[in-house]
Amino acid sequence: MSDTFSRRKFIAGLSALSGVALTGCNRDIYVPPHFGGLLDASDALTMSVQRMLLTEQSMAREYSVADISDDFPVVGTRLPNNVSYVMSLSNNFRDWRLRVDGLVDRPLSLSLADLKALPARTSITSHSCEEGWTAIAQWQGTTLSQVLELAGLKREARYITFRCADGWYDYLDLFDALHAQTILAYGMNGTNLPIPHGAPVRLRVARHLGYKSLKFIQSIRVVDMPKPIYDDSSPRLFHFSWYAGI
Numbered sequence: 001m002s003d004t005f006s007r008r009k010f011i012a013g014l015s016a017l018s019g020v021a022l023t024g025c026n027r028d029i030y031v032p033p034h035f036g037g038l039l040d041a042s043d044a045l046t047m048s049v050q051r052m053l054l055t056e057q058s059m060a061r062e063y064s065v066a067d068i069s070d071d072f073p074v075v076g077t078r079l080p081n082n083v084s085y086v087m088s089l090s091n092n093f094r095d096w097r098l099r100v101d102g103l104v105d106r107p108l109s110l111s112l113a114d115l116k117a118l119p120a121r122t123s124i125t126s127h128s129c130e131e132g133w134t135a136i137a138q139w140q141g142t143t144l145s146q147v148l149e150l151a152g153l154k155r156e157a158r159y160i161t162f163r164c165a166d167g168w169y170d171y172l173d174l175f176d177a178l179h180a181q182t183i184l185a186y187g188m189n190g191t192n193l194p195i196p197h198g199a200p201v202r203l204r205v206a207r208h209l210g211y212k213s214l215k216f217i218q219s220i221r222v223v224d225m226p227k228p229i230y231d232d233s234s235p236r237l238f239h240f241s242w243y244a245g246i
């Protein structure tokens with residue numbers, strides 16, 4: 001959004017759409033035009049208004065079957081060294097559950113079958129790792145937005161945080177979390193997601209570099225502000241500085 005874009009009109013439009021007047025909002029106050037400020041400006045943002053905002057978002061390019069890479073590298077963890085993960089792997093993830101909690105109306109505990117019962121999205125997108133490679137695969141899963149809608153985001157919800165079975169932890173803002181190409185993927189190239197690629201479920205965040213596409217997702221927590229975690233078991237300590245920008 002450019003500086004010249006009329007914020008005032010935009011916010012006014014939002015309040016009209018959501019049917020809620022932004023009373024107490026001093027319209028002459030300068031608010032920097034960034035998404036965080038925009039969300040803060042309107043606590044009245046409903047999911048449907050957010051979805052309208054998101055239709056303005058750019059989509060990552062989608063490819064055809066012929067573009068799928070023969071070799072998709074594995075980066076980082078190939079098999080989480082975690083007892084409960086290995087146990088659920090041994091029963092084919094039948095007892096695996098995805099917890100969704102935090103700032104939601106209805107905390108969830110979803111099985112793989114529950115996720116697969118939701119409408120699926122299949123897309124062929126490219127994945128670029130900051131280590132310097134790009135590969136294309138077909139991913140199948142449920143959009144994260146559907147799962148968040150099932151749980152029901154509370155008004156204070158701003159970020160979606162993820163914990164993985166190997167100790168990785170990261171977050172998405174609502175714009176990325178609700179994006180149509182952000183999926184919880186359980187299928188890759190027409191088969192179940194292979195273990196080294198993050199079985200049973202990984203994130204695919206099409207417009208981000210590879211590190212945001214977390215593998216071995218274990219739980220999702222909705223928060224108003226992601227907290228840096230000091231966790232000795234987390235290989236992500238070196239990513240700590242990324243939180244500084246929030």
Ligand SMILES: Nc1nc2c(c(=O)[nH]1)N[C@H]1C(S)=C(S)[C@@H](COP(=O)(O)O)O[C@H]1N2
Nearest residue numbers: 073074075076077129164168197210214215
């Ligand atoms: N839990 C977890 N998620 C992860 C990683 C990891 O090691 N553990 N590696 C990240 C990085 S840097 C990349 S490029 C991709 C790699 O996914 P792939 O192994 O399927 O290629 O997953 C990302 N998500």
Ligand SMILES: [Mo]
Nearest residue numbers: 129130210211
């Ligand atoms: Mo990566």
